[in-house]
Amino acid sequence: MIQLPPMQQARCLGETIEYGVSGEGAPTIVLVNGSGGPVIGWHKIFGPLSSHGRVFAYNRPGIGASSRPAVPQTGSHLVSSLRAVLQEAGCAGSYVLVGHSFGGLIVNLFARLYPHEVAAVVMLEATTVDDIAVLPRLETKLQRLVSRIGKRLFPPDPDSETVQATEIAREIRSAPAFPPVPLIVVAGTKPALAWATAPEALAARQAHQRKLAALSPSGRFIEAARSGHFPQFSEPELVVGAIKDAIALSRAPSGEQELSRASAARSS
Numbered sequence: 063m064i065q066l067p068p069m070q071q072a073r074c075l076g077e078t079i080e081y082g083v084s085g086e087g088a089p090t091i092v093l094v095n096g097s098g099g100p101v102i103g104w105h106k107i108f109g110p111l112s113s114h115g116r117v118f119a120y121n122r123p124g125i126g127a128s129s130r131p132a133v134p135q136t137g138s139h140l141v142s143s144l145r146a147v148l149q150e151a152g153c154a155g156s157y158v159l160v161g162h163s164f165g166g167l168i169v170n171l172f173a174r175l176y177p178h179e180v181a182a183v184v185m186l187e188a189t190t191v192d193d194i195a196v197l198p199r200l201e202t203k204l205q206r207l208v209s210r211i212g213k214r215l216f217p218p219d220p221d222s223e224t225v226q227a228t229e230i231a232r233e234i235r236s237a238p239a240f241p242p243v244p245l246i247v248v249a250g251t252k253p254a255l256a257w258a259t260a261p262e263a264l265a266a267r268q269a270h271q272r273k274l275a276a277l278s279p280s281g282r283f284i285e286a287a288r289s290g291h292f293p294q295f296s297e298p299e300l301v302v303g304a305i306k307d308a309i310a311l312s313r314a315p316s317g318e319q320e321l322s323r324a325s326a327a328r329s330s
Contacts, residue, residue: 065109066102067117071127074146075139078129081120083151085112089181089309090153093119094144096163096189097224100126103162106298107305114306118153120144124222135223137171137230144168145176155179158308162186162294164223166274171234177241182308185247185274186301187291191231192270200263244311245278246304247271250289250296280311 067084082101085091091111093104101119111117122140123131133139148157158181161169166188173180201209218225249271253264275281286293286300294301 064102064105065112066105067108069101069127070151072147072150074150075143076132077123077143078127079120079122079143079147080125080127081118081147081151083116083118083153084108085114085116087115089156089158089312090116090118090148091158091160091305091309092144092148092153093117094159094161094165094168095119095122095125096165098125099162099165103292104294107294107302110298110302111305114309115158116153118148118151120147122223124219131219131221131223134221134226134229136226137167137233138175140168140223140230141172141175144172145179156181156312158182158184158305158312160184160186160305161188163291164189164227166190167227167230167234170240170277171230171237173243174234174237174240177238177243180241180243181312182244183246183278184301184305184308185245186293187250187289188247188271188274189227190270190274191234192273193267194227194231196266196270197263200260200266202258202260204258240277242279244308245275245281246284246308247275247281248284248286248293248301248304250286250291250293252288252290254290282307 067082069080069082072079095103101121104119108117121128123129157179159169159172166185169183173183256264272283275283284304286297289296
């Protein structure tokens, strides 16, 4: 059964953004899609999360009823846009930011630029700055061919976020350090099209996920054993559990957080 709230629209920074909010109380759980991903992609976890706080999800420019990008979708613009929509929706911090795939880059930069607004972070198969720097060099001939054909058939909008990926990675590298907030990284163990991917690329991607968890001293790394790139589809209970754990850690006294950091260090 699909559980999603009624969708609304807000005009922010010259763009119309579609969003939905459900639940009450603190914290506000902010679900940030992967590139091209619509709000409906969270349908398996939206309802269960709504009993643990307010849940917010949105469609970035070019998706659903949101307008096309009005300006280049750089990291700073994406973060500013998200903050503006949250304010329009009446969702004040502190936020538990949940980023899937490309959305992980937005969450990463948000936490660095506005750490006082962030209670915890959960990354789901999140894109990393190392992915952007390394993985294109490890693409197979087949992957490069498919990419070229795709761009010819469906030329990307020059203002789209994927075109700005290298710039977004630069912004993250130039931003302040990731804050010492609870961080949980969930990575799938069954990548799609593994047969067409170089073993070096698969190994690099997994290493980058573990490195992502090390951004915070209390970072945790979780393998989603039955999942590929969409654990919120294949293991929604695990994802909901990870978000609930992040909320609990954000509320824990400092002594308990120190114990959590030590436990995470022993298990990594």
